[in-house]
Amino acid sequence: MEYDLRAMDREIKLIEESVRRLRELGGGIEVVEKNADSILAFTYLLKRNISDVLE
């Protein structure tokens, strides 16, 4: 495989963790919560498109 999938997967997980932390820090503020949820929808796609390929 010509791409470093493990490194990509690590970064995806880091983004996800970071967004989840941000969501908690927001304490229910709509602007944080909804934008964080939007980002999580895209990390979900990155996981389906990249991370799932890892054995």
Place this chain on the structure above:
Amino acid sequence: MELTEKNRRYWNPIIETLPKERLQQIELKRFRELLRWAKESSPFYKRKLRGIEPEDIQTMEDVAKVPMTEKDELRAAQEGKEPYLYGDLLAVPLEKLSVFHQTSGTTGRPVYFPDTYESWQWVVEVWCYILYGAGFRPQDRLFLPFAYNVYIAFWQGHYAAEKLGCEVVPGGALDTQGRIQKAKEVRATALMNTPTYGLHLAEVAKEMGIDPRRDLEIRKMICAGEPMPEPTRLRMEELWGADVYDHIGGTEVGGWGGMCTEKKGRHVIEPHYLLEMVDLETMSKPVPPGTKGVTVITPLCRRCIPLIRFNLKDVMLVMEKPCPCGRTSIRVDEIEGRVDDLRKIRGVFFTPAVVEEVIRSQFPEVTEFETILTQEGVMPVLTLRVEFDPSIGESQWKELRGRIRERLKIRSNLTFEIDVVKPGGLPRYTLKSARFKDLRKR
């Protein structure tokens, strides 16, 4: 890291060139995860999947242990059930929903399909594979000559094109002439429409003195909303002077396959979908590539309303040879018809798709047509109503009628009555066309 020329062809070179075996492994793993999710979260599947455990599914053959899901079951699971509209199918809390769509209701009461923000993004993502595979790029100015309404196809296409970086021009609140003017004004380079409407647009453009090949800049077109036989696709290419691509999808499952720039079959968007082909007679035995079967599909990552082994009732076949484009996914040929439309007439199996194939490939004089099946005594009667291009004089009608009758007889083994209708006399469709009407009493 620099993107190679080869990988530039793919939306996702990592997945689109994976060995088949690896694709299947991912699909099986996702299938088990979906089963688990559905059993936990969907009241409908909690009942339907009783006694089936995700761990029972270890091979592709095991998938057939899970019962298929039929459209009628979806209707029954929604009708009169709470929460209102979605009933037992919904697998997430109502407040998580952000998008609403419904089926067209052509075959019965519509089924309602919502999405969460996340599941909608997945639906859009699979369309990105379709559009990118068909050569759509950020340089394209894409015109959508439709009011999208509550139907999913053009919403998916719109959002996917936007995500790809195309410039999207919606043309909903205009009539057909206004849409042609707008496409000309903005110098649209790409178009997304139903095959039927693509033909109609070209017809109206000509009436306006606009030659789509010469006066418009549309060089790429993707079709949605209804099946497109190869002769229809070629006719569209001829009329528009554009590369025309087909895609396959539906409200229940999203867009699950599309043509690449080779234009030979439609690639299934694996491993986002699991495709099965089952035998036409038994509706259970798997059929090998190259043999016609009924399509059964599972969208593997849409969790809002999970669907497992959904029977699409479309008849098609899996192509045997690998595609020169390098994608390793399964390819399917065009939809040959729907199981529901198959009729046995005078001992012969008839599907209305053969009429479209003959008309579009051999009779450019025909602008519109419909097939009517009636009964006279014990005899079923097939009538083809045709509308000729206004440039065809009445003196030519007799010869044309005879030739159409003869070609249809050769192709279908059935005799047709041919009625000529005055120009504009047959209905025009924008979304799903209904060119076959069985008017016999059941």
